[in-house]
Amino acid sequence: MGFDLFVIPFTAGLAFLLVWFFYKTAVWLYHLSRVDRILLKRGIFSGKTIRSVKEVILESLLHRKIFRTNPLLGYMHMSLAFGWFLLIVAGNVEAMIYRPAAIHPPYYPIFFRFFEPEAAGFPGEKAFEFIMDFLLLFILSGVALALFKRIRSRALGMKKTTRLLWYDRLALYSLWCIFPFRLLAESVTSGIYQTGGVITGSLGNFLSGLIPLQSFEYPAWWAYSLALGLFFVALPFSRYMHIPTEVVLIFLRNYGIRTRNAYSSFSEIEVYSCSRCGICIDPCPMSAAAGIQNIQSVYMIRNIRYHTPDEDVLDNCLMCGRCNIACPVGIITTDLRAIARTEEHFPVNPQRNIAAKPTPHHEVIYFAGCMGQLTPAVTQSMEAIMQQAGEDYFFLDKEESICCGRPLALAGRIAEAKQLMEINRDKILSSGARILVTSCPICYKVFREEYHLPITVMHHTQYLYRLLMQGRIRLRSRNISLAYHDPCELGRGSGIYEEPRQVLKHAGILTPTASEKEKSICCGGSLGNTVLGQKKRREITKYSLENLTINNPDTIVTSCPLCKKTFAQSSDRPVRDIAEVVKSALFRDNDNSRLSENLMIPAEEFLF
Ligand code: SF4
Ligand code: SF4
Structure with a gap:
């Protein structure tokens, strides 16, 4: 085992990176909150650690989600991450077998x-010669695919790629150089000593006929070490x-551990x-439908990381969460965005929104939400259904609108939101319901996740499904095709996909959408975007409608008053x-029609 000056760039770069x-x-x-530190201590010696190791292998090395x-x-990602990991492991095993030692210098x-x-x-x-050459290939x-992606991203299924900052370029170009330089250095040495595997040995022999290998060997190893060192130094500042x-x-x-209501250590890790x-x-509708290409999560997160806040980027987002689902790293980008927006808010007086009257006692509290107030057909239908079901309910925000x-x-x-939630919470609990x-997916999500209510919280799709399953309401199936739109906050936000579909199957013919x-x-x-103009909003609506009407349904159905209005x-x-839809399909005892799963009523009779 020896030492040579050319190993210094690699060794210094690695030391810098590790430190x-x-x-x-x-x-x-150190900066984790007290609650997060407790979670960390509890988690380390549990099965969650084993689950994490498995996830690291599947996601960080094999990139399973991107593959899907x-x-x-x-x-492309797997060959770079997993291939390099295996090359390091195999290289260390080979060195250890050839020259057994407690520890070798990293170079x-x-x-x-x-x-x-x-x-x-x-x-x-021989096996090591083959394995090392195979992994290098x-x-x-x-690397070749990554290069190709930079030139023609569409060929790899990406319409848009991100622009690189200068430290990203430095890291990227040095990364691209590492492996060709390694191939060159190993091939030159193999050519000189007539050794090497199928690839390095053959390339070495080929090069020996073209160039004086002795004079190229040392510069080639220097170049390999320099590329490694440069990559390690640029890495912490780059993506x-x-x-x-x-x-x-x-x-x-x-x-x-999660990002909660404030920017935390964990948020920075994200x-x-x-x-x-x-x-x-x-997948971002702002990009696909409205042609707005600079506000997506990738740019918002980059701005947070490099402390270059941009209000346009922060505010011009629908908060629909499509990017959360697409992100292979599992970053909840909408949470990061909401927190970043705190920098630009102005105070409001939440008390102003609250009705001071005590809430009477009832079994069920019905809360329409602000948007529900603007779509009376929804609240009237809900009241009609609850009355038909004989429900003991109280319509909490019937007289005046309350914000969740x-x-x-x-x-x-x-801060203002939390204050408002506390007041609403007291009001709900005082009813004893x-x-x-x-009826609002946004209210549903916030009641469920932020209010910590000791009672059952349901979106009206779940409630309707429950009434149906309990036999408290009966529906007449109609000969009408219905395309169902999953509202962002109800679907991606709360995972409710099946209940509305089950209800609609009892009321009509559910048709697939794109x-x-x-x-x-x-x-x-979306209320999450306060800056997007009407023209762009309409383009997104049109794009969404095109996806919903691909099978030419008679009616579009949704379960969010805002989506309906839009x-x-x-x-x-x-x-x-x-x-x-449910109200219109309600089977009443004085109906002359026969109740049947298969009873089909013509579309023209389907009145709302
Ligand atoms: S939340 Fe929706 S609109 Fe906002 S960046 Fe993500 S995909 Fe685009
Ligand atoms: S937010 Fe997720 S999907 Fe978007 S660039 Fe970052 S890692 Fe990729």
């Missing part, structure tokens, strides 16, 4: 062929910091874990809330 990363991780862990959405892109296995050019006669010699195929940070993220997330892969760009607090939180006014039903469930496209009316302004066919 920087461990320092940064220590700071992140885009196999070519998945292969020794990396530059093994330089220090041991004539290594032979050790167990598995595997990684080089990934490639996601490589080590994602591992920390996976462990902490599995321990139950920000550093963004690889700027750009996968969140194409979510719009404030989405706009970044978290056992069930809270709301982008269903978690792929559903925002209606364009679609109704642009749709060429009726748009109804699920409550209206």
Whole structure:
């Protein structure tokens, strides 16, 4: 085992990277909140650690999620990450077998062929030659794909890629150089000593006929070491910091740590874990339908990381969460955005929104929500259905509108939102109700996640399904095709996909749409975006409607008053809330028609 000056760039770069990363991780862990530290302590010695190791292998090395959405892109990421990991492991095993020692200097296995050019006669010699060459080829195929992606991203299934900052360029170009330089250095040495595997040996022999190998050998190893050193030094400042940070993220997330209502250590880990892969760009309706290309999560997170806030980027988002579903790292980008918006809020007086009257006692509290107030057909239908079911209910916001607090939180006014929620919570609990039903997916999400209510919280789709299953209401199936739109906050936000579909199957013929469930496209009316103009909103609505009407349904059905209102302004066919559909299909005892699962009523008789 020896030493040579050319190993210095690699060794110094690696030392810098390790010190920087461990320092940064220590700071992140030190600044975790008390609750998060308890979660961390509880999680470390539990099955969650094993789950995390598995996830690191599947996601950080094999890039399973990217594979599922885009196999070519998945292969590119996997060949670089997993291939390099295996190359390091195999190199260390080879060095250890050839020269057994308690520990080798880190450069020794990396530059093994330089220090041991004539290594032979050790167990598995031929196998190692083959494996090392094969892994190098595997990684080089990934580098070639990455290069190709930069030139023609569409060929790899990406309409848009991200623009690179200068430190990203430095890291990227040095990364691209590492493996070709390694191939060159090993081939030159193999050519001189007539050793090497199928690839390095053959290339060495070929080069020996073209160039004086002796004079190229040393510069080639220097170039390899310099590329490695440069990459390690640039990595912490570039997007490639996601490589080590994602591992920390996976462990902490599995321990139950999350970004909550304020920017925390964990939020910063999420920000550093963004690889700027750009996968969140194409699914974004702002990009696909409105042609707005600079506000997507990748740019918002980049601005947070480099402390370059941009109000346009922050505010011009529908908060629909499509990017959350698409993100292979699992970053909840909408939470980061809502927190970043806190910097630009102005105070409001939440008391102003509250009705001071005490809430009478009833079994069920019905809460329409602000948007429900603007769509009386929804609230009237809900009241009719509850009366038909004989429900003991109280319509909490019938007399005056009450805000649940979510719009404030989405706009970044978290302190005011919390204050408002406390007041509403007292009001709901004072009724003694056992069930809270709301027609608004936004209110549903916030009641469930932020209010910590000791009673059952239901969206009206769940409530209607329950009434149906309990036999408290009966429906007449109609000969009408219904296309169901999953509202962002109800579907992606709360995971409610099946109940509305089950209800609609009892009321008509449910037809498939182009982008269903978690792929559903925002209606364009989002309250989360306070700056998007009407023209762009309409483009998004049109795009969403095109996806919904692919099978030419008679009626579009949704379960969010805001979606209903937004679609109704642009749709060429009726748009109804699920409550209206159910009300219209209610079977009453004085109905002459026969109740049957298969009873079909013509579309023209389907009155709302
Ligand atoms: S937010 Fe997720 S999908 Fe978007 S660039 Fe970052 S890692 Fe990729
Ligand atoms: S939340 Fe929706 S609109 Fe906002 S960046 Fe993500 S996909 Fe685009």
